[in-house]
Amino acid sequence: MQPVRRLYRRESEENRRSALISATQELVAEGGPGAATVRAIAARAGVTPGLIRHYFQSKDELTRAAYRSLMDGMTAKGSDALEGVGALPEERLAAFVSASLRPPVLDSGSVVLWAGYMHKVRSDPELLAAHEAGYLAYRDMLQALIEALPRETRPGQSRSEAIACNALIDGLWIEGSLLRDSFSPGEVVTIGLRSVGAILGTDLIAHSSMLPDPGKTI
Missing domain, CATH: 1.10.10 (Arc Repressor Mutant, subunit A)
Known part of the structure; x- marks a missing residue:
């Protein structure tokens, strides 16, 4: 017992x-x-x-744990989306991007919570470290999916593309979460897939199972 x-x-x-x-x-x-x-x-x-x-040990430690939980949770949603997806690199990348731009990740409360911490990041080195760790965890996962694409790349290309795609996804996440009524159903995901695909030179829309009609133009 x-x-x-x-x-x-x-x-x-x-x-x-x-x-x-x-x-x-x-x-x-x-x-x-x-x-x-x-x-x-x-x-x-x-x-x-x-x-x-x-x-x-302190309220600051609890505050940092709460921020890490937010960041880790959003990255985990993208990782979870890869379960059950086939081995095709384009399909896996499309699933990851789509999960980052739809509920429950696409959520106004999460954006407001994230923004609430931003002014403290500059004055709290440990919170900044937590922010960097969360950012790199997501970006590294994105970069690994990009590197798996069947194409030739130059040294350092996948890293710079991951940074650009991450910034694009972040922007859509913020606006798509806060201005939900400004977008039609599935529009944020579609824009994300098309834009990330344009950066990488691949058609992610054709490999996405997250849209009602992958071929539909919005």
Whole structure:
């Protein structure tokens, strides 16, 4: 019975940490980092303020964990989209790009939360490091998918293309999330696939299973 009790305790601690991270994210999204006080986080998570120190050494550590969770979660959605996709490089890249530009990644709350952290990145080296790690994790995954495409490239080309495609996806993610009513269904994904395909010289629309009608012009 002792191993079962340890497992239960471990699961309970993980759930409590997740609840504190979620509470922090909600408060930052609602009022910026300043709204995520220890007292407010504890009240939102339904715990005492003192319990936060049991899971995190400081509020700043909790804030950084909440930001890492946001970044890692968005990258994971793109990675998850590769499961069940065939081995064709174009199909895998199309699936990854599409997942980055549709719900649940395409979400106004996530953009507002992300923006809430941006002004702190310059003054908090550890938060900047978390931001860089999240950015590189996504970009490296994108670069690996680009490098798998059947084409000849010059040294350093895939890296520069990954940077350009990442910037393009970021821009569409922000506007597509905040201005959902300004785009028709599937338009943001279609624009993303066409634009990334244009940068790379490949037709991602033809290899996408994420659109109602891949051949339709929007």
